[in-house]
Amino acid sequence: MTSLMLNNEDDELESRMALTAAVMADKSRSRMLCALMDGRAWTATELSAVADVSASTASAHLARLCEQRFVIALAQGRHRYFRLAGTDIAELLERLMGVAWAVPPPRKISTPPGLRHARTCYDHLAGEVAVMLFDTLVSRQWLTADGETLTDSGQEKLAGMGIVFPSGVSRRKFSCGCLDWSERRYHPGGVLGATLLTWFIGQRWIKTEVGSRRVTFTPLGIRKLQTEFGIKAAR
Secondary structure, three states: OHHHHHHHHHHHHHHHHHHHHHHHHOHHHHHHHHHHOOOOOEEHHHHHHHHOOOHHHHHHHHHHHHHOOOEEEEEEOOEEEEEEOOHHHHHHHHHHHHHHHHOOOOOOOOOOHHHHHOEEEOOEEEOHHHHHHHHHHHHOOOEOOOOOOEOHHHHHHHHHOOOOOOOOOOOOOOOEEEEOOOOOOEEEEHHHHHHHHHHHHHOOOEEEOOOOOEEEEOHHHHHHHHHHHOOOOOO
16 A cells, blocks of 8 residues: 555656656747746746747746746736746756756857856856856855855855845755856855845946846946956956
8 A cells, every 4th residue: 555655656746747847848938938037027928029929829838837837927007927936946947958058969059158258047147257256255265165155254254345145034045056057167046146146236236138138247347346356257
């Protein structure tokens, strides 16, 4: 009886895994999910344009994504917006991108230079600059090599810069090394990565672009990255 129950549980898990994978197996839905990685809420019309499908087809895809809890719908007046269901989905997608690029034979990275240099990964910074930031935090012993722990020294130094982390209990990891899919190395993830991106925007070090994951460092941001973190960001 116990063996039968375990087999049923295994079957259920395997069925759910297959169903989850099938959600991402469609190219149009993958395009929508990648677009939503910019952290904003998008309309169905905008997502249909991204996926290059009709409005009715986009609605069917979005219903599937909502059903499987990849995406949530937000109502505002007469309009409905869609966004990723949470950071766990964003982290899953980012890791999947890394796996996709790592599949042999090695493929030439064709990421547009601007995106590869600096972009958003849902609610934190990704790309070359973010990878350099991770390496700097580790080399200064502000962050452990696995990206899991901000050291006492790191907390003190970041606090001295005015970087304040949210208080309260969160199910999300405070810090983690998030595998960058274009660089195939870690950038800061978790609450730490999200707080740094928010702080960079608040300090006007970077500018985001509507409809794009690309971010641009301002002249002030370029100077401050150099003086505060020893990182050279391209103009």
